[in-house]
Amino acid sequence: MSWQPAFTQGHTRDRTNQFIGQLRRVSCPLPETLEFLQRLCREPRRVCAKSDIVLSGTPSAYLHIVLSGWACRTRTLADGRRQITAFLLSGDICDLDNVFFDPPGESVSALTECEVAAIPKARLRDLARRDADFAEALGWFAAHDKVVLGARIASLGQRPAQERIAHLLCELITRLRARGEANGDSCRVPLTQEQLGEALGLTTVHVNRVLQGLRADNVVVRDGDRLTILDWEGLQAIGCFSPTYLHLPGRTHSQPIA
Amino acid sequence: MSWQPAFTQGHTRDRTNQFIGQLRRVSCPLPETLEFLQRLCREPRRVCAKSDIVLSGTPSAYLHIVLSGWACRTRTLADGRRQITAFLLSGDICDLDNVFFDPPGESVSALTECEVAAIPKARLRDLARRDADFAEALGWFAAHDKVVLGARIASLGQRPAQERIAHLLCELITRLRARGEANGDSCRVPLTQEQLGEALGLTTVHVNRVLQGLRADNVVVRDGDRLTILDWEGLQAIGCFSPTYLHLPGRTHSQPIA
DNA sequence: CGTCCGATTGATGGGACTCAAGATTTGTGG
DNA sequence: CCACAAATCTTGAGTCCCATCAATCGGACG
Structure with missing residues (x-):
């Protein structure tokens, strides 16, 4: 490793x-x-x-x-x-x-x-x-x-699997960006689908299928532990993500939802 | 009111x-x-x-x-x-x-x-x-x-509806007891089933059915906003509840799970 | 080269949601 | 004190999301 x-x-x-x-x-x-x-x-x-x-x-x-x-x-x-x-x-x-x-x-x-x-x-x-x-x-x-x-x-409590996953990905990417650990729309996310599932209350199998859905819709791609956002706006929309709650400094490459 | x-x-x-x-x-x-x-x-x-x-x-x-x-x-x-x-x-x-x-x-x-x-x-x-x-x-x-x-x-994330509800009830009762707001195994819980649902990520309808199940099993009874525990051990077991995480003082009428 | 871990795929089932209606309780005003 | 309205609770039928089970596939590694 x-x-x-x-x-x-x-x-x-x-x-x-x-x-x-x-x-x-x-x-x-x-x-x-x-x-x-x-x-x-x-x-x-x-x-x-x-x-x-x-x-x-x-x-x-x-x-x-x-x-x-x-x-x-x-x-x-x-x-x-x-x-x-x-x-x-x-x-x-x-x-x-x-x-x-x-x-x-x-x-x-x-x-x-x-x-x-x-x-x-x-x-x-x-x-x-x-x-x-x-x-x-x-x-x-x-x-x-x-x-x-x-x-x-x-x-x-409130979100279905797809939104939940999208939201978590948004959160992680935003936090990585704030640390300078993301290159543009791509970053390392060394998590297995099982770990994503354990965080989201979903099974590995279902995480896998939803992730494939997001990929099919050209929203995100995972290649190994590299995560690439193809459509940041779209991902945010799916996850109803607004970065304000993270209270991070400076640019997080995102606009507050109007 | x-x-x-x-x-x-x-x-x-x-x-x-x-x-x-x-x-x-x-x-x-x-x-x-x-x-x-x-x-x-x-x-x-x-x-x-x-x-x-x-x-x-x-x-x-x-x-x-x-x-x-x-x-x-x-x-x-x-x-x-x-x-x-x-x-x-x-x-x-x-x-x-x-x-x-x-x-x-x-x-x-x-x-x-x-x-x-x-x-x-x-x-x-x-x-x-x-x-x-x-x-x-x-x-x-x-x-x-x-x-x-x-x-x-x-x-x-991990518990099915029945366990989730049981756990929440255990938590509430334990906290009420610590405040002296419970009489033995009975206390006021002025929550609607809708509110329970909103806390647990469940619909009102499902909360209702699960609650009826707990009642049918002689575990808890709700009468208006009065909640009565018929089987405290049972409720704890269903909810996998151990009160230690609440860090409350004194007697909470419960034993740590062996 | 075999093993292990993670990702993938398919089939099946169930727990929880949705929709819809009725019963019951609670609150309010005349 | 009763009548009406508004919550809240209850019940039933149908559906779907996601879990479960089971197998296969691929790459990493010793």
């Missing part, structure tokens, strides 16, 4: 750190806070694909942040069925709620090889106490997660 | 305030913080049933807290379909994420007559800056919401 994180630029200094970037975008943490976090990010843990970053039910003293690669939060029901509750991209916090609730109720698994930063929870709390701006940023992250979860609930 | 909040006790001092109670349970805010909040709670806004507490898309300078009554967060899709993303009971914060994201993406509507406290966001931020414990409590609330949302996603 040769996954290569797609960095926008290859600076000689710290390469683009999405987490620190977001942090600074939503608040003004103290220099010492940033420095501490940056130091931690400089020696990330390498996690290989398909292994767990956080294991539900197992207490953990760390908060985890994805620096590169793809991961997902999963919840396993008593009968073994799995639900993916979120996809985590570079800069996303894995288990913010577990700062308060230990052991975690959800697992986090790497979908590709990942670089993960681990912050001791005790230090994090300390940081938040000392630095109100940082605390506020954490609140922002939590609120952001809540919004995205709410959107997913609406999708699962 | 003669809805009467069911208070556990009729103290002469402040009557039981679930919000303040929870706040103190999860952290130790400064006395002045508590006093400020208590003062606000003492003159709540009265909101009549079916009216909006928060209107999606309309900026609001206040954070809202349900002091008594039932409310729900809803999200309306472009085509008009509605999804209820959460039911809000006494002490629950309506729109915590909108402290960061204005205007709100979700509406909050009163399902019964409600008493609602409104805290100016600016004051709230101020409070959180001054009082790290209070800030931490807010984090707790946000994390808690996230956990509950995650559980609902798993329900919507």
